[in-house]
Amino acid sequence: RHSRVVEISAEYSDPVVASEIANAVAKAYIEYVRESRSKVGSQAKENITSEREKAVERLRTAERELETFKREHGLTSISQRENVITQDILKDSARAKTAETQRYQLERTLAEAKALASKGNLAAATLLPADKRSVLEQMRTEQLDAEAEFKAVDIEYGPKHEEHRKAKSKLDTINRSIERESADVITSLEARLAAAKAVERDLKGSLGRENARAEKLIELERQYRELEREAKVAAEVYLLVKRRDTEIALTNQVEEEGIEILDEAYEPNEPVFPKKPLFFGLALVARMGLGSL
DSSP states (O other): OOOOOOOOOOOOSSHHHHHHHHHHHHHHHHHHHHHHHHHHHHHHHHHHHHHHHHHHHHHHHHHHHHHHHHHHHTOSOHHHHHHHHHHHHHHHHHHHHHHHHHHHHHHHHHHHHHHHHHTTOGGGOTTSOHHHHHHHHHHHHHHHHHHHHHHHHHHHHOTTSHHHHHHHHHHHHHHHHHHHHHHHHHHHHHHHHHHHHHHHHHHHHHHHHHHHHHHHHHHHHHHHHHHHHHHHHHHHHHHHHHHHHHHHHHHHHHHHTSOOOSSOOOOOSSOSSSOHHHHHHHHHHHHHHHHHO
16 A cells, blocks of 8 residues: 555566566666665755754753853842832832921921021921920910019019019020020921931932832843743754654655565566567468458
């Protein structure tokens, strides 16, 4: 089945030579076919071997570059590094927002304190801490009492009286205390504001660095994925070439075994030429034709 049979015959005056000619032609044909197939098979084998070597080298190079890239950039786990950086960004972002809010509150408090201090009524500052506001309110109460006392003494005794001098001294002392306390409060607020600005600046700087790390990791991941794809493609190409190599080896083996001589030529019992019956018949027909003349 699915086979072809070729019959070879030779005509010669010597039957032994004729059989040898037929056998020689058959053997020469088989040798020719085998040499042709061997040449084609050898060339295919040589080509596929070269391709396989190239595929192996490509695969090794891709795997080596991938491992080197991972080692140089510490990419043992990209997803883990992404999670760490994301968490750091979220933390720094929240802290920077809190610092920004604190700085804004301190700016408002300082502006209010300066405005009220210029009017001599810092105790009315609603944004001050409760303890500072309590101290200033108490001092403001003492100041109002001292002012009322001074006015009463001034009216009753006049500016030259000793009680007038004492009341004036008491009022001046309280005013100076309020001025010092107000200055201390404003200085403290200014220092806290400067510290808050520094913290906010540092946190924003840290947030910027984390964002830069994230961008760098994104670029590294892109390069890593490219190297990973190259290694995968190289592995697939190697498997295809290896499979083709096996197929060529099997094809060569089958082709080498696919042609043979079924029966060799043998010496005929009678010559194939001249054909005596044919010539006898022709002679008879010619004689009958001549006899009719």
